Amino acid sequence: MASPIEKVDSLRFWGKPADKAFSMIAPSHLRHNPPMRQLGGRANALKILNSFLNARSMGYRGGISSPLSAPDACSRLSAHISYGCISMREVVQQTRAYIAEMPQQASRHRSGLTAFTSRLYWHCHFIQKLESEPDIEWRNMQQGYDDLREHDFNTEYFEALKEARTGWPMVDACVTMLRETGWLNFRMRAMLVSVAAYPLWLHWRPVGEWLATQFLDYEPGIHWSQLQMQSGTTGINTTRVYNPIKQAQDHDPYGKFVRRWLPHLRLVPDTWLFEPWLIPDHEKNSAAIKGQIVEPLVDLATATRESKQRLYARRKQPEIIDGKKAVIDKHASRKSMQSRKKTVSSQTLNERQLGFDF
Numbered sequence: 569m570a571s572p573i574e575k576v577d578s579l580r581f582w583g584k585p586a587d588k589a590f591s592m593i594a595p596s597h598l599r600h601n602p603p604m605r606q607l608g609g610r611a612n613a614l615k616i617l618n619s620f621l622n623a624r625s626m627g628y629r630g631g632i633s634s635p636l637s638a639p640d641a642c643s644r645l646s647a648h649i650s651y652g653c654i655s656m657r658e659v660v661q662q663t664r665a666y667i668a669e670m671p672q673q674a675s676r677h678r679s680g681l682t683a684f685t686s687r688l689y690w691h692c693h694f695i696q697k698l699e700s701e702p703d704i705e706w707r708n709m710q711q712g713y714d715d716l717r718e719h720d721f722n723t724e725y726f727e728a729l730k731e732a733r734t735g736w737p738m739v740d741a742c743v744t745m746l747r748e749t750g751w752l753n754f755r756m757r758a759m760l761v762s763v764a765a766y767p768l769w770l771h772w773r774p775v776g777e778w779l780a781t782q783f784l785d786y787e788p789g790i791h792w793s794q795l796q797m798q799s800g801t802t803g804i805n806t807t808r809v810y811n812p813i814k815q816a817q818d819h820d821p822y823g824k825f826v827r828r829w830l831p832h833l834r835l836v837p838d839t840w841l842f843e844p845w846l847i848p849d850h851e852k853n854s855a856a857i858k859g860q861i862v863e864p865l866v867d868l869a870t871a872t873r874e875s876k877q878r879l880y881a882r883r884k885q886p887e888i889i890d891g892k893k894a895v896i897d898k899h900a901s902r903k904s905m906q907s908r909k910k911t912v913s914s915q916t917l918n919e920r921q922l923g924f925d926f
């Protein structure tokens with residue numbers, strides 16, 4: 569990361585004028601051209617790095633989880649990094665140089681940039697995982713989970729998810745934002761995959777293929793590891809199941825995000841906005857919202873509980889317990905096992921050292 573940066577021709581990029589590299593046409597992996605997507609090209613990448621370092625990073629800590637603040641608080645460099653408009657080395661070096669020049673009292677700003685820098689390490693960590701085991705794009709990282717979800721794929725649920733018709737407003741709003749912009753913040757991506765993997769019990773592979781066609785920043789190294797982590801098939805990460813109603817209450821308390829992306833729910837009163845199926849019948853039939861409310865695909869509490877039971881039952885099987893060591897050997901840090909606390913698995917420690925604090 570500290571090596572000198574190669575000089576590139578700033579006027580020409582892939583043989584095209586720098587700013588127009590893919591500003592008019594959608595990148596080829598996208599099946600559609602999100603009307604509100606950010607523009608590509610090196611000049612745009614430098615501009616947003618600059619605005620992030622100078623100002624926006626002050627809101628990084630505390631601003632990246634809500635889909636309302638995240639579009640400004642996050643760096644928004646991911647697509648530029650994925651397409652090589654700017655290199656990781658350049659981002660790291662510029663960030664370090666910026667931090668070194670900051671006055672001591674700029675603690676909020678500094679802590680935002682420090683948190684951002686740790687994510688740049690995660691980027692490389694995840695790409696390294698895929699490079700050391702390319703098969704994780706196709707099969708469960710922990711093979712003891714094979715056949716857990718493979719034979720239960722519910723196409724109707726999958727189609728409803730893709731078309732923003734799950735009935736959970738926070739989920740449907742995220743799918744709509746993704747379709748329109750090609751971007752979502754980390755927590756909302758994690759929530760989408762968690763809803764797909766647990767209450768809807770969908771296998772991560774088709775879900776990941778679909779999301780790859782939606783993310784402007786599709787980066788296989790990060791993507792497939794995250795899909796498996798959020799679906800519980802790595803066998804070494806803590807199971808995280810995101811409740812879309814709680815996520816809405818925590819990160820969109822006034823319903824601004826949901827109402828923006830689902831305008832048909834604009835007139836639903838706050839009390840029911842995140843669970844509109846609970847609106848009393850006489851209110852449901854009011855002219856303003858009649859016919860607009862989609863029943864959730866499944867009962868969230870029951871379906872989540874059952875899916876966790878299935879996962880935990882599998883987790884107790886000897887092949888999972890035996891297979892855990894192989895996954896740790898493949899993906900964990902090579903530092904001496906002796907120096908680690910016996911109660912913490914090497915992978916967990918490795919990821920703690922990297923500062924994983926989702």
Ligand SMILES: Cc1cc2nc3c(=O)[nH]c(=O)nc-3n(C[C@H](O)[C@H](O)[C@H](O)COP(=O)(O)OP(=O)(O)OC[C@H]3O[C@@H](n4cnc5c(N)ncnc54)[C@H](O)[C@@H]3O)c2cc1C
Nearest residue numbers: 642643644645646687690691754757758785786787791794
């Ligand atoms: C299911 C799922 C799929 C994902 N797929 C992708 C993907 O295809 N491409 C992609 O770039 N990111 C992916 N991410 C990680 C993360 O959501 C995005 O990197 C982030 O939202 C991009 O916005 P940003 O550049 O403004 O992020 P910032 O918060 O500003 O982060 C700066 C950079 O750090 C790296 N980074 C941030 N978060 C992570 C993370 N959790 N793991 C690894 N690197 C990270 C990225 O390179 C990012 O551009 C995925 C996350 C999930 C949960």
